[in-house]
Amino acid sequence: MNTNKWHNQQTHRRSINSSNWTKATVGLLTLVFTAFLQGQDLPFDSGSTGADGPLLTPTHPSNRQGHVVGYDETNNQYVLFGGYWSSTYYPETWVSDDPALGWTKVDTDTFVSGRSNSAMAWDYNSNRLIMFGGHRADGTKLNDMWAWDGSDWTEVDDGTPPPARYWHSLATDPVSKKMWVVAGRNASNQVIKDVWEWNGTAWTDLGNTGIDPSFNYSYERAFYDAPSDSIVLYSSWSQKTFRFDEGAWSELATASKPVVGQGFTIAWNSTTNSAILFGGSSDTGQTWEFKGDEWILLATDTSLPDRYNHGSAYSPDDDEVIVVAGVMDNVWNGTSNLPGYDTWSFTNPNWTYESGRFYYFDMTEKADGVWNFTTIDIPSGSEVIFTRNAANTPVVWLATGNVNINGLLRLDGENGKANDGSDNYALGGPGGAAGGLGAIRFDVSGNYAGTPGQGAGGGAPGVTSAQYGSDGNFRSTYGNTLLLPLVGGSGGGGGASSDNSNGGHGAGGGGAILIASDLDITVNGTINADGGDRSWGGASYGGDGSGGSIKLMADRLLGSGNLWARGGRSKTNEAGGRIRLEAFFRPLAAKASPPSSATAPIAAPDFGDLPSLTILSVDGENVAVPSTGNLQTPDVVFTAAGTVTIVVDSENIPEGTPVTLRITTSGEIINLPAAEDPDVTVGVDGTASFEAEVPAGLGTIQAFSEFTP
Known part of the structure; x- marks a missing residue:
């Protein structure tokens, strides 16, 4: 039955x-x-x-790391390309007008090979997003240059390009309209420290004069710092900040040094004239800002899960920095090194979850x-x-x-x-x-x-x-x-x-x-x-x-x-x-x-009127409805050992239906009626009454009933 x-x-x-x-x-x-x-x-x-x-x-976009993200200022949308997970490299382009509404995969006419650890930035000469370099699944290092026009990629004929590389940066100046490829690792996986300048038609090698020996480290990100009109680079390995100005590098002493490991990102906020750094393999969920030649740890009201090898970009239209995917601590079960399948936005001091693997369906909008x-x-x-x-x-x-x-x-x-x-x-x-x-x-x-x-x-x-x-x-x-x-x-x-x-x-x-x-x-x-x-x-x-x-x-x-x-x-x-x-x-x-x-x-x-049972009273005194089931804030306090009368009220349960009780006290569980006793049933008035022998102290009471609808 x-x-x-x-x-x-x-x-x-x-x-x-x-x-x-x-x-x-x-x-x-x-x-x-x-x-x-x-x-x-x-x-x-x-x-x-x-x-x-x-x-x-x-x-x-599916789970991935090592992808690049940029902002298309002509079409007012974010663009994501490439990345990989496990041994799969994605030759994919995704766009988003609003990260809260998700991303759309674009089926482009032109095929661009899947790659990891390339770089992307806005070119103020052509008013297009530019992607340069990276490495493919077979380990081939690239120095090809691609421009995005809002619907398709076009390979740029750039004459003599910089040497192939990955883990590099692209930095741009909206005033001079110059763009620079900065540092990275070369085809032999060695750290390189050169700077190449793009003027819209050709590349120029600016060299790396004045380099400090301590700059011979990996895990760097560079950006154009508008107030100082120079390129600034942070090396997470050495925890040093360098400035490139007039063809020479010099170390910039800062009071604070982000400890972030590899795979962090830096996005330049043109509204605040500051750089936002987030993530890294040694990160603890901190957000840093570079402003006035100093690194400042921001006291954010909200945070997102730690991650590295993610993508990041700034939108001047929305005045926000976004972070997309990467390798993260899993928010569901607390384990690490799992995919960050999500997009977050940052407007100081708040990180906001926009979209991703987790979609939160708000049931509070409907009472029923x-x-x-x-x-x-x-x-x-x-x-x-x-x-x-x-x-x-x-x-x-x-x-x-x-x-x-x-x-x-x-x-x-x-x-x-x-x-x-x-x-x-x-x-x-x-x-x-x-x-x-x-x-x-x-x-x-x-x-x-x-x-x-x-x-x-x-x-x-x-x-x-x-x-x-x-x-x-x-x-x-x-x-x-x-x-x-x-x-x-x-x-x-x-x-x-x-x-x-x-x-x-x-x-x-x-x-x-x-x-x-x-x-x-x-x-x-x-x-x-x-x-x-x-x-x-x-x-x-x-x-x-x-x-x-x-x-x-x-x-x-x-x-x-x-x-x-x-x-x-x-x-x-x-x-x-x-x-x-x-x-x-x-x-x-x-x-x-x-x-x-x-x-x-x-x-x-x-079943608009569903059956229910409530504890109506104990020895004539009303009790908490509904029952809390918590002995620290008990339903009842039995002031003395002895017999008490417990009345249960029912709704939409047929007359004659058996009812049982479970009384939990600090030392025992009392089930009523006892196995040898007759059933206690719902009466014509909808109530059922029990006589219980209880010890003094705290107690909880639960009522149960079984019937065939």
Whole structure:
């Protein structure tokens, strides 16, 4: 029997009504009619009004490093070329009018070979972006020169060009209209310190006279410093600043020296007449400004993840510096040397996330979590992360047209966090419940007990010294096969403390999502609604979060992606959620865990008034609604040991339905009614009453009910 389990912390959910159709026809369909089915609008109606228009997350260049970025002042757009990841070098050109709206790949008529560590700058003679040099995948060092006109590349006939090189810089002066190639490494991978000047028609070797021996280091970036009318170069290896003026280099003494390692960038801000330095392999997320012959560490209000080998450019139209991609510390799981698949902008003192791998879908705009789209497109490489709304509803995406999920929808519950003594709950995904808190060490709190996980299948806490918290539960405790109602996973219980160590926090439950389309849903990417992983507190582990729920409804379900609603760290089905597929035509070959159930579309009843349970009173005294489940800020304080009367109020639960209680105290868990006692059921007035023997002290109370809708 499929049952739904309801609990005093259940929040309101909304499902959709579908149009009716003749189910007998479904059984007659065979592969012979595949072409017909794919070309016809079948009778499923998602209910979408289309009022929210199309959902299209921004497209962004794929993972890469060593690419170059410039700003096209004629067409008012950023331009990115090349770069590589692993052994793949990209002969690609991308442009962006507004980084917040993403990037567009340009199919150019002229092929330019993929390369890394070239240089790009605006040429004030021809009013075009110029790209010079770099190296190809086979190691060939280049000295070719290319001009970008807004739609295509043209190779520039530059007479006798500078020697081939990479890791060099291009610097430009808008007044004299001169451009310089500065330093880098040559075809033999040796550091070179020459300067070549471009006047719009020919190159001139300015030499490297007056060079200091300490300049014989790598990892440099150069720029034109307008106030001093000279080229300034910073060597991160030697941590020295050099000036090139009238054909000679000299060291410039500065009070501060950025410690950034290799792969940093410098962009010249013509509005402030200063250079902005960011990144590098030794960087700690610092932003530096060169102004008045000094390096100044900027106190930024916001920061972006550390990175190196990224691209950077300044827009005089927007008065901002952007940073694109590179190698970074991963913002999701804290590991290093992973791709920075994103674009950030800087206007002192703020760094702003513009677009990239992570697209933050703000659910606070809809109190009920329901969107009425026309079409939905999540491109490959894009990860959608959901910002929960106040009611923590599931995600409901309705569409009048096709839905394409080629990227990743991330509705995972949070992993258990470090137990630092605060209420550091691991939240569930949207529609999922939070994990419980691990107990604070006994010699500080006087209590061993953690707090229970939230949600209808919330894991029990550890209550005796060093006892582990239990995992959250889903499929065996609530939610029927049809995913009516649509609910997320439950949190793991908090672990118990020992005399001198904390318990681990429980993890959050996976979220819940319904995607419905009048036409087709194609999943070649991944939908993730996994429960979070437990944490260790020193004395014990908390419990894992349970998996959430995924429901897809459409005329046709297509693709070969992944649907995951697994539980906790082991990612097994034991604490998994539910996956439901409803369509007339279902060649969707997705990998699903736990295994999905599937039928033709079934009309859903209206769950506008969902069942709920609340603790009404304890010995006639009202208690906190909803229950907090936290022994540090308890639902009740039992002033003395003895018998108390607990009254539970229900909404939209049938008369005669059994109700159970879980009371967590500082030393034990009390489950009512006891196994040998008769059921306690919902009465004609909608309440259920319990008599409980409790110890003196703090307590939390959770109510549960199971019934068949």
